[in-house]
Amino acid sequence: MCDSCGCASPVEEDTHTKTVDVNESLFAANESIAKTNREHFEKMGAVAINLISSPGSGKTTLLEHTIEAIGAEFRIGVIEGDIETERDADRIRAKGVPVVQLTTGGACHLDAAMTHKGFHRLQKEPGGDKLDLLFIENVGNLVCPTSFDLGEHYRIVLVSVPEGPDKPVKYPKAFTSSDTFLITKIDLLEHFDFPVDEAKAEALHLNPRLQIFDFSSKTGENFDAWLDYLRELVANFKK
Secondary structure (H helix, E strand, O other): OOOOOOOOOOOOHHHHHHHHHHHHHHHHHHHHHHHHHHHHHHHHOOEEEEEEEOOOOOHHHHHHHHHHHHOOOOOEEEEEEEOOOOHHHHHHHOOOOOEEEEEOOOOOOOOHHHHHHHHHHHHOOOOOOOOOEEEEEOOOOOOHHHHOOOOOOEEEEEEEHHHOOOHHHHOHHHHHOOOEEEEEOHHHHHHOOOOHHHHHHHHHHHOOOOEEEEOOOOOOOOHHHHHHHHHHHHHHHHO
16 A cells, blocks of 8 residues: 555554654644645535545546536536656546645645645636536545545545446445435346446445435436436535
């Protein structure tokens, strides 16, 4: 994993107090910057959404199809998080919306400080200074990103059908810390053993307030429900 969140090294008994103190300081600093980020987003009038998932769940594809569907209704910006490469940012850039790529250089998550820098870079991009929706695509990982508030208003966790239905029980914090659960790639259900109702029930057992959507970005099946959810978020935020 990475050193920045303390998940790289086991804690020995004689260093426990020091390690806890360092981690507490790290998280306190992150929370302070996250609060500032949220104030920046709200001053702009943008709903900020933090997307977390394992690699390959379809976060970037989801954003591409979302932009195509409602890009004319809302001003959308994207902060892309990856360990390396600009590939995802290039895909989003091709859709004509402002985007910045944050490469973590090995860290397994974005934090509030990275997001802060990325947001100010995004503001300098054409159209990046006035947004209705800001998507933050986190590094593919269902563990470390759950511990770091980026200043988002909503956290959304994705699980794709090929990954299997057991992610809520295996990675509970990803679901207890999220507001919404997306089951993606349902066009592949006939090829995989993924009982959708079971996955939903296990997620709701962990977090009864979760909103859950299952859809296919590729075929568009049930995709309108996701788009209506976003419209509702923006409408409520603008009240």
